[in-house]
Amino acid sequence: MGFVETHAALWPVLVPVLGVAITTCLWKRRVAQRVAAYGAAALLFASTLLLLARVAREGVQMIRFGGWEAPFGIVFAVDDLGAAMAAITGLLTAAVLCFGLADIRRREEEAGFYPLFLGMIAGVNGAFLTGDIFNMYVWFELMLITAMGLLVIGRTPAQLDGTIRYAALNLLSTLLFLTGVALLYGATGTVNMADLARVLPAMPPSIDLTIAALLLFAGFAIKAGYFPLFFWLPASYHTASIPVSAIFAGLLTKVGVYACFRVFTLLFTVEGSGLREVLGVVAGATMLFGVFGAAVQWDVRRILSFHIVSQIGYMLLGLAVSTEAALAGGIFYVVHHIVVKANLFLIAGAIHRASGTFDLRQSGGLMYRRPLLAALFLVPALSLAGIPPLSGFWAKLLVIDAALRAGRVWLAAVALFVGLLTLYSMSKIWIEAFWKAPARPEVAPGRVPVAMLAAIAALALVTLAIGFQPQAFIEYARHAAAELIDPSAWVGSILPAAPGGK
């Protein structure tokens, strides 16, 4: 048990990697593969909770790979933010696979759904836990390559088209990221993030550092879907199968957001790199364009895809203001949003099951035909729009309050306005899919399997828990934000030798 506990930072990556190995070895045996994958998901969830508990109790957890001392070897270092992201990944993996019990098709299983899925989860967790920026690039690439496989797994023309758009822009994003890392390495001679955090503040401002910062920001911006680089997202997410788009919507863009939070507090500061105004404009435009894009759509999945973009703007708003309270709001927002957005995609899948279409104009009547689903839809939908007392209200309150306190009034105004339009989109889904009379009464409503409802209900419960007990989550987010503002505990655990003792 001691070994399991001291290596807590390792399991959230190692478990899915082993899962990939096992499910690949069982390629021809579908049922055995499924058992292995669900076992891995359960273990993964348990391991992320263990990591969360350990970080909360004993502070930063770290692993040195190969026993190399810090600036020379690769390290994993997990603070509150990393542990929370890993835990939410574990939760979402379990929920989506639960939903998948009823939705993953035989054809997808035979094409290698489970190895790809677990590989992507390993990449996501690796990016959250690593303390080495080149290593983070490697996890990004693992995520990208498995995500391409998952997107195209049904091999329909729409999926092929969506995957090409996804692949071309995301390949470019990782190349920008890599160029930024190369310039950073050229300027400082290290890729360890703690070492960079120690070296960079002492360096005079220079052109290569500014370009490195901008390249990293552009790379993460494509990944996260910031304005004006978000076009790949609504062009591809709606083509994937529902479990895939739910996990993409929940996690993949948030890895970009996480990387932004990490790099622009630890290595560069928003203030010092001159990005303050840029980030503000980008955040506002991301919110606005996402929500406007959603307003004209009729396909549930496309509405939700555009809303991912608009919600990403709120998280970026936290970084743009960059006070401790704003960062705390941003972190709270990320956690709330991952749960809510993935849940809405799962509900889109359930709507498809019940009414046979994703097109809102063709569906309807689900309120009295599927009342439980309607009730479950209300929780994440109202939470996304920011209706009290659900989690989205607290998230928006924290972010907007911090923006007002920092004097960024117009950003706060944009955020409030976008909240209103979000409500419009959610009521559109409500009216069209649930409230109005069925558009095609001759089509008998489909049954929604229990596994789907269970997954949706579990995520809705998490949303309610955050909404009714926000204090614990806000405290946690504040603590995580304080660690981002003053990363000395994180840096100190990676580089125990005091500064200058190299």
Next chain:
Amino acid sequence: MDLLYAFAISAIAACGVYLALSRNVVGILLGVNMISAAVNLVLFYAGRIRSQLPAVIPAGERALGADAANPVPQALILTAIVIGFSLTTVFAALVLRTFRSVGTIDLRRIDAAERLGSPWEERGGAG
């Protein structure tokens, strides 16, 4: 020497960007590949390629000599090359599959994802 190297890299990157902007999916594939080659060279050059002394720690010492070549960029670049290669093969497989399934590699005519769930048509969405 530095300048020559910089111009060479920028020429490769410029060709890559030009190709990546093409409407032909194979052009995009090759373009991204060339940009990736340029980035690898940037990474290589970031490690300063002046010293030619092998990066071997002499017996009895604990660290590399100050004038030894820098071994780190090699490790970074090898990783990047391997990753780039695997991504290229996956993308190439994707292009091949698209050509077999849709019958074209012209991006203007690959629009199945746009038509699926388009807000402008009477019959969209389903499936």
